[in-house]
Amino acid sequence: MTKIKPSLGVCYYPEHWPQEKWAEDAARMVECGIEYVRIAEFAWSRFEPARDQFSFEWLDAAIEILANAGLKIVMCTPTATPPKWLVEEMPDMVAVDENGVERKWGSRRHYDFSHLEYRREAIRITEILARRYGERPGIVAWQIDNEYGCHDTTLSYSRAAADGFRDWLAQKYQSPDALNRAWGNVFWSMEVSDFSQVELPNLTVTEPNPSHVLDFRRYASQQVVAFNAAQCDILRKRAPGRDLIHNFMGHFLEFDHFDVSVDLDVASWDSYPLGNLERFGRSDEWKNWYLRAGDPDFQAFHHDLYRGCGARRMWVMEQQPGPVNWAPWNPAPHPGMVRLWSHEAFAHGAEVVSYFRWRQAPFAQEQFHAALNRPDGSPDQAYFEASSVKRELADLPSAETQRSGVALIFDYPSQWASEIQPQGQDFDGFAHVMTWYRGLRLLGQNIDILPSNADLSGYALVVVPHLFMPDLDFVQAVKESGARAVFGARCGSRTTSHQIPDGLAPGLLQELLAIRVQRAESLRPGVEIPVVDGGSFSRWAEQVEADASVTVNLETVDGQPAYATRDAYSYVSGWPDEILLSRILKSELKAAGLEWIETGEDLRIRDRGGLRTIVNYAPKPLDASHLIGPSDTVLIGEAMLDVAGLAIVQRG
Ligand code: GAL
Numbered sequence: 001m002t003k004i005k006p007s008l009g010v011c012y013y014p015e016h017w018p019q020e021k022w023a024e025d026a027a028r029m030v031e032c033g034i035e036y037v038r039i040a041e042f043a044w045s046r047f048e049p050a051r052d053q054f055s056f057e058w059l060d061a062a063i064e065i066l067a068n069a070g071l072k073i074v075m076c077t078p079t080a081t082p083p084k085w086l087v088e089e090m091p092d093m094v095a096v097d098e099n100g101v102e103r104k105w106g107s108r109r110h111y112d113f114s115h116l117e118y119r120r121e122a123i124r125i126t127e128i129l130a131r132r133y134g135e136r137p138g139i140v141a142w143q144i145d146n147e148y149g150c151h152d153t154t155l156s157y158s159r160a161a162a163d164g165f166r167d168w169l170a171q172k173y174q175s176p177d178a179l180n181r182a183w184g185n186v187f188w189s190m191e192v193s194d195f196s197q198v199e200l201p202n203l204t205v206t207e208p209n210p211s212h213v214l215d216f217r218r219y220a221s222q223q224v225v226a227f228n229a230a231q232c233d234i235l236r237k238r239a240p241g242r243d244l245i246h247n248f249m250g251h252f253l254e255f256d257h258f259d260v261s262v263d264l265d266v267a268s269w270d271s272y273p274l275g276n277l278e279r280f281g282r283s284d285e286w287k288n289w290y291l292r293a294g295d296p297d298f299q300a301f302h303h304d305l306y307r308g309c310g311a312r313r314m315w316v317m318e319q320q321p322g323p324v325n326w327a328p329w330n331p332a333p334h335p336g337m338v339r340l341w342s343h344e345a346f347a348h349g350a351e352v353v354s355y356f357r358w359r360q361a362p363f364a365q366e367q368f369h370a371a372l373n374r375p376d377g378s379p380d381q382a383y384f385e386a387s388s389v390k391r392e393l394a395d396l397p398s399a400e401t402q403r404s405g406v407a408l409i410f411d412y413p414s415q416w417a418s419e420i421q422p423q424g425q426d427f428d429g430f431a432h433v434m435t436w437y438r439g440l441r442l443l444g445q446n447i448d449i450l451p452s453n454a455d456l457s458g459y460a461l462v463v464v465p466h467l468f469m470p471d472l473d474f475v476q477a478v479k480e481s482g483a484r485a486v487f488g489a490r491c492g493s494r495t496t497s498h499q500i501p502d503g504l505a506p507g508l509l510q511e512l513l514a515i516r517v518q519r520a521e522s523l524r525p526g527v528e529i530p531v532v533d534g535g536s537f538s539r540w541a542e543q544v545e546a547d548a549s550v551t552v553n554l555e556t557v558d559g560q561p562a563y564a565t566r567d568a569y570s571y572v573s574g575w576p577d578e579i580l581l582s583r584i585l586k587s588e589l590k591a592a593g594l595e596w597i598e599t600g601e602d603l604r605i606r607d608r609g610g611l612r613t614i615v616n617y618a619p620k621p622l623d624a625s626h627l628i629g630p631s632d633t634v635l636i637g638e639a640m641l642d643v644a645g646l647a648i649v650q651r652g
Contacts, residue, residue, distance in 0.1 A: 004401070006346040006393050008386055009036030009074070009354030010372060011318060014062035015046045016361060021377075022062055025358060026069035032372065032383055033390025036352055037066050038317065041076035041146045042108065044125065045083040056132060067138025074245070074317075074354075075139045077129060077231055079122040080146040081108045086121060093118040095156035098202045107365065108146075109153045113223035114161040119230060126231045127238075134238035141243040143317065144231045147270060148224050148246065154254035155220050157202045168219045170195045182497040183211035210420045211498040217416040221255035225263075232263040247317035250276045250302050253419075253430060256412040258451040261310030269306050270318035270356065273299055273341060278327035289619065292334040293644065296604050296617035297438045299341060303348030305410060305449040307401070316345045318356035321382035322370025330368065336644030339385040340615050343392070343636075343646055347606040347613035349401035355386060392636055396648065399609025404446035405594045407459040407483070408437060411452050414468040417494055424522025426539055429466050432575060436465040436488060439581040443589065443596035444605050444627070456481035461592040468494045470508050478512065484568040484592045486584070487513065489540050489575060490520075505542075512569040514547040515561070528577075531555065531562045535580025542573040553587065554580075563587075599627060603641070612649045616641035 010029060014022055029037060040047075040059060047056050066073055087093060087105045095103045095112040103110050111118050122145075133139055148154070173179040176192050185191040190209060192198055201208035201216050232244050243265040248257055250271065261267045273294025281287040281295060290296070307314040321338055323330040333341075342353045355372050362375040372383040410433060418429035440447055440463065448459075452474045456462055459481060465488035467474070478485050492506025501507030505517040520542045523529070528536040532555050544561045546552060553570075554563040563572050563584050568591075572584060589596050599605055602618035605627050612632070614624045624647060625639040631652025637645060 004346075004349070004351045005398060006350065007035040007352045008033055008342070008390055009038060009315075009317075009352045010034045011038045011354060011357040012066075013042070013357065013361075014039060015043050015058070016363075017359070019058070019061065022065045023069070026066050026071060029071060029358065030069055033387050035072055036074055036140075036354055037071045037358075038074040038076065038143060038354060039063075039066070041078060041143060042081045044078035044081055047078075048083065048125065048128075050085055051089070054128070063133070063136060063138060071138070072140040073138050074141045074143055075129070075133055075136075076143040077122070077126045077145055079111075079125065079144075079231070080150075082111055082118070082121070090115075090117055090121075092159065093121075094158075095153050096158040096161070097152070098155070098157060100157060100203060103153070107151075109151050111153075112156040112158050112160055113154065113220070113227050114156060114158065114164040116160070116164075119227055122227065123230050123234065126234045130234050130238035134235070134242070135240070139239070139242065141245055141266070142235050142239055143245050143247060143268075144228055144235070144264075146247060147249055148228070148260065149252060149254045150249060152254075154224060155217075157200045161220075162200050164223065165200060165216060165219050166195045166198055168222070169198055169215065172215070183209055183215075184499060185209065210417070213420045214413070214416055214498045217254075217420075218413065221259065221412065224255040225259045228260050229263045243313075245315065245317065248306060250298065251280050251430065253412060253415045257306070258309055258412070261306075264310050266311070266313045266315050266351070267306040267309035268315035268317035268352075269302050271299055271302065271316045271341065271345065272318070272320040272324055272327075273337075274320060274331055274333060275324040275327040278329050278331075290617060291331050292619065293337055293617045294333075294341075296602060296615075297434065297441050299344060300348060300441065300604065300606065301434065301437050301449070303345055303350060304408075304447050307349045308410075308449045308451070308454070314348075314350055315352040315354065316350050317352075317354050319345070319353050321355050321357075321372055322380060323368065324370070325366050325368040332370075334619070334644040335381060336385065336642070338382045339389050340644050340646050342386070342389045343613055343648065344604075344606065344615050346393070347608050347611070347648075349608065353389075355382060392648075396611065396635060397650070399611045401608050403458055404448040405460045405592070406440060406445050406463060407448050407450050407454070407456055407461070408433075408440070408463045408465070409452050409454075409467055410449050411467050411469075413496075414466050417468045417498060418466070418490070420498070422522075423520070424539060426525060427522060427575075432488065433465045435575065435581065436463055439576075439578065439585050441604055442578070442582065442599055442601075443585055444599050445589075445594070445596065446607055453477075456483055459483045460594050461486070461588055463588075464488065464491055467491045469496045469498075471496065472508060475508050475511055478569075484570075484588060485512065486570040486572065486588050489542055489573055491571075493517065493520075506571065509571075512566070513564075513571045514550050514566045515564060515571055516545045517542045517573070518545050519543045529574065530557045531580050532557060535583055536577050537562065537574030537580070538577060539575040541575075544571070544573045554583070597627065603627065607651070610651050611635075612651055614641065614647045614649070616643065616645045619643055621645070
């Protein structure tokens with residue numbers, strides 16, 4: 001796979017600062033060890049203050065100054081922030097929320113992905129920028145738009161969305177009858193006799209039909225794909241040889257990132273470990289323990305996920321440098337944590353880690369957001385940590401990201417399906433996947449996260465925690481890969497139209513697993529179903545009937561199969577706790593011929609080529625000697641890891 005030379009970058013807004021500062025800023029970036037600088041993603045009102053009146057002189061000057069300092073520029077298209085004059089020209093371009101309320105201009109991302117005239121405007125401005133800057137020396141990459149979907153903007157319930165959705169359905173189903181059958185519209189008299197009768201699935205009296213919602217989610221996701229592709233097409237022609245990138249987010253599931261990435265060279269993401277912990281962390285106790293470090297698996301998961309997208313190249317486009325401004329609470333990282341997050345990203349294959357942002361803004365919405373420098377220009381903590389990372393990288397040998405032993409399948413439509421019909425208040429598909437991912441990481445595994453249509457050959461073990469709606473190609477790919485495969489509860493429980501499959505769950509997976517789910521139940525917090533000899537299910541449990549060819553490896557205390565295997569394929573019929581999952585995974589790893597090592601709750605490892613990176617997420621020092629082999633050479637750090645400590649070792 002790819003051999004990378006890890007580099008650092010920064011996000012910079014020349015339009016926020018007087019021109020006299022730019023040269024000094026550029027020189028100090030270089031001094032700090034920065035190689036890449038991202039600019040202009042929100043600058044539309046500055047270079048086109050009124051329709052067709054352009055003012056590019058300032059941007060030309062900024063590009064020249066940055067490039068002359070030796071920096072590599074990531075230029076952006078500005079389509080996340082359409083200016084006021086444009087919204088005035090086409091007031092219906094704004095998105096509409098679930099309650100039918102228009103999202104107003106005055107911050108950002110106030111556009112509707114379905115609005116075709118706005119899409120034409122996005123194409124127009126991209127074409128203008130691409131003609132001017134496509135081949136400009138110094139510009140090495142383009143970021144398209146900024147954080148698709150941020151602030152809940154993927155789904156819009158606008159007129160444009162209704163029109164677009166009806167056309168999309170007409171193409172997909174060809175006849176209203178076919179749609180009625182696929183959705184089961186006979187239930188509650190929801191049948192339509194014309195596509196124009198289909199409504200958007202909001203504001204219904206009680207829940208809308210899940211098949212209807214699922215198709216709307218698919219439609220909305222494809223609008224993001226099309227919006228992105230339209231800009232990529234232009235840049236491919238006019239910016240030859242430049243990498244095309246988008247910056248995705250953490251725990252963002254509203255569109256299919258694998259599909260969007262097909263048109264990109266690099267899938268990057270914006271990593272805010274503490275903001276995300278505050279937003280998505282499990283419990284207060286958990287958040288307190290990891291307050292200044294972040295969840296030990298959250299960053300790694302997204303590095304692995306986005307490394308599995310598109311061309312399999314990944315950057316961190318925005319790295320949290322200190323307290324942010326947008327979570328319910330915004331604590332500061334441990335000293336050293338920015339350094340740790342940076343090295344961890346490189347260990348997972350990031351080519352560039354770029355900090356958000358160069359200097360803290362003294363005005364507007366993000367005044368409380370830390371940066372590498374304070375608003376007065378004095379260096380903040382992260383500036384020094386970025387410099388250390390740069391020095392340390394210079395001393396490390398280059399290493400290749402190799403194929404992992406374990407592939408984990410992540411499927412966006414399955415996530416939507418479990419959001420649409422969770423059947424238990426706390427059944428969160430993403431959390432279910434994270435449970436499995438964490439289980440593998442606690443056993444020291446390197447993991448590749450892949451879409452369900454990926455080539456699985458070469459993997460020893462394929463882990464499929466949450467694939468509701470497998471298709472025949474997937475079943476075939478698993479068989480042909482020769483890998484073992486282990487499936488989590490609810491896999492195969494719906495058809496692609498969101499109906500219960502003929503012959504019951506796990507539907508098409510019965511061919512591999514030879515079991516049938518007879519009944520499923522969801523369980524309130526605190527209720528556990530113990531498994532004989534250790535561990536339990538909570539939240540979700542199933543009663544499963546197995547063919548004679550199936551071996552039941554573990555049973556619940558009530559005698560229900562908990563973990564059953566036929567040939568190389570296994571099924572787990574509930575949401576396992578850490579103890580049970582560890583038992584299951586060890587048995588799968590053993591059968592797959594893979595080794596494991598228990599990292600401990602707060603230490604994690606990741607191997608890239610011959611280098612092993614070991615990180616400490618605990619708020620106390622930890623001994624990591626068990627993760628260093630007798631013939632390994634410690635290149636950075638030591639076995640006793642301080643708070644925010646890391647070690648990088650060359651494996652012997
Ligand atoms: C990201 C966004 C940036 C900035 C940052 C603050 O979501 O792309 O523009 O707002 O968050 O953490």
